[in-house]
Amino acid sequence: MFSKLPKQGISLGLGDRVGLATPGHIKVAKRYDFFPVFAQQSIRELNFTGRTFQDVKRDVERAAVKENYDGKSGFDGDHLKTDKEIKVSIDSGITMLTLDCSEYMGVDSKIKEQVYKKFYAKTFHIKDLTLEYTQEDLEKILSIYSGVIERIIYIWNHFPKVKNKEVSFEVSVDETNIPTDEKTHFLLSKYLYDEGITIDTLAPRFPGEFQKGIDYIGDIEEFKNSLTKHHKIASYFGYRLSIHSGSDKFSIYPYVHQITQGNYHLKTSGTSYLQSLKIIAQKDPNFFLEIWKTCLDKRKEMDKYYHLSCDPFSVPKDLKPIEYLNNHDARQTLHVSYMFVLNPNYDFRNRFFEILTKYESEYHMEVAEHIERHVRELRIPEKR
Missing domain, CATH: 3.20.20.70 (Aldolase class I)
Structure with a gap:
């Protein structure tokens, strides 16, 4: 192959x-x-x-x-x-x-x-x-x-x-x-x-x-x-x-x-990871907001590994979870949130895969369309 x-x-x-x-x-x-x-x-x-x-x-x-x-x-x-x-x-x-x-x-x-x-x-x-x-x-x-x-x-x-x-x-x-x-x-x-x-x-x-x-x-x-x-x-x-x-x-x-x-x-x-966060935002908005909060907490750590021009602290606080993915500062930040969401050393991983596995077909369609x-x-x- x-x-x-x-x-x-x-x-x-x-x-x-x-x-x-x-x-x-x-x-x-x-x-x-x-x-x-x-x-x-x-x-x-x-x-x-x-x-x-x-x-x-x-x-x-x-x-x-x-x-x-x-x-x-x-x-x-x-x-x-x-x-x-x-x-x-x-x-x-x-x-x-x-x-x-x-x-x-x-x-x-x-x-x-x-x-x-x-x-x-x-x-x-x-x-x-x-x-x-x-x-x-x-x-x-x-x-x-x-x-x-x-x-x-x-x-x-x-x-x-x-x-x-x-x-x-x-x-x-x-x-x-x-x-x-x-x-x-x-x-x-x-x-x-x-x-x-x-x-x-x-x-x-x-x-x-x-x-x-x-x-x-x-x-x-x-x-x-x-x-x-x-x-x-x-x-x-x-x-x-x-x-x-x-x-x-x-x-x-x-x-x-x-x-x-x-x-x-x-x-x-x-970008396919961002589509997974779209599923999370739709199916478990509270979990998505937990991820976003950790993004803010980890902003300086992100800079050690990625060159980012975004300012996540400028993102409006009244956005709906799905709307974060349409905001440039939030989207860039979320793009590298895999650092802790998929990291075995954090407690996000199991919940993330539980949701994504449950809605796997929808996730595949989101990836394909994007x-x-x-x-x-x-x-x-x-x-x-």
């Missing part, structure tokens, strides 16, 4: 923090023409939920049997940072490795001078892009990314399944406040390409804000311009762009389709 991602076309990282959402994802994958990644989890998510990669894999396999799904799916070890995390995920059978390079940004490297010499005073042309590297350009780029380049090379050389292309290899440089410009993207890709390293997808940091579970915040024209340049560079080197925190970004979906011509990876993991909206806005065609 699990396989590498396609080289071309549309793939969606769906993910399932809850362990019960995949039947809803399958309902959509059966109808529409995209490659699904049902199994997608980060170590951070696994630690909070008390699951393992094997649990994630098993939950997807069970859902496939239940829904009579005989298609393929990717298995993404998402935002992996350490060698240990990468080894555990590869040993668990992932088919996609998403390397999170955030901790190597701003780290000096042994190859810094070598990269500098390779690009200094050079000009490159890609279609209508002209990329000229001055001393100032290179000093700025390499002060942030030389350690990232070195880290990618290290992973390629030290994990045979990556180098032998047994797993799809994604490089993530989106976990930063600094948007990735075209000169940085090209330099990184060109150096890796010349070293014989072939990646399958790359997640740049786009301008604007890609916050959890809400629409894109920023200048759409600026995003379109950035996406166009990044797509040209990715196409030149033969890989696809990956858009992280891509769930609920409905205002930019038509442009993602148009600019990439249906050739991208987009991650939506996490993901189908994503798919329609992305202009993904139905299967013939």
Whole structure:
């Protein structure tokens, strides 16, 4: 069932923090023409939920049997940072490795001078892009990314399944406040390409804000311009762009389709958890409000793990439980409330699963309808 991602076309990282959402994802994958990644989890998510990669894999396999799904799916070890995390995920059978390079940004490297010499005073042309590297350009780029380049090379050389292309290899440089410009993207890709390293997808940091579970915040024209340049560079080197925190970004979906011509990876993991909270709000409003109160109590702790722009204390106190999910500050906050709701160390977990299991069919329909909206806005065609 699990396989590498396609080289071309549309793939969606769906993910399932809850362990019960995949039947809803399958309902959509059966109808529409995209490659699904049902199994997608980060170590951070696994630690909070008390699951393992094997649990994630098993939950997807069970859902496939239940829904009579005989298609393929990717298995993404998402935002992996350490060698240990990468080894555990590869040993668990992932088919996609998403390397999170955030901790190597701003780290000096042994190859810094070598990269500098390779690009200094050079000009490159890609279609209508002209990329000229001055001393100032290179000093700025390499002060942030030389350690990232070195880290990618290290992973390629030290994990045979990556180098032998047994797993799809994604490089993530989106976990930063600094948007990735075209000169940085090209330099990184060109150096890796010349070293014989072939990646399958790359997640740049786009301008604007890609916050959890809400629409894109920023200048759409600026995003379109950035996406166009990044797509040209990715196409030149033969890989696809990956858009992280891509769930609920409905205002930019038509442009993602148009600019990439249906050739991208987009991650939506996490939004299916919000649909589970929708069920909780409908079926047990008091329990939902307990969760919300704990969100307020845990706001500072959330900031240790997630970059959030929301202010949950500004949310009106007279909202009905279901209305919290339509408030941007509440929705972002609730998106990461899984940290304690699904955490075995808290007393929310049993009540949460008792309700969700009781109304499992309704939950699957909520997930399917929500993901189908994503798919329609992305202009993904139905299967013939």
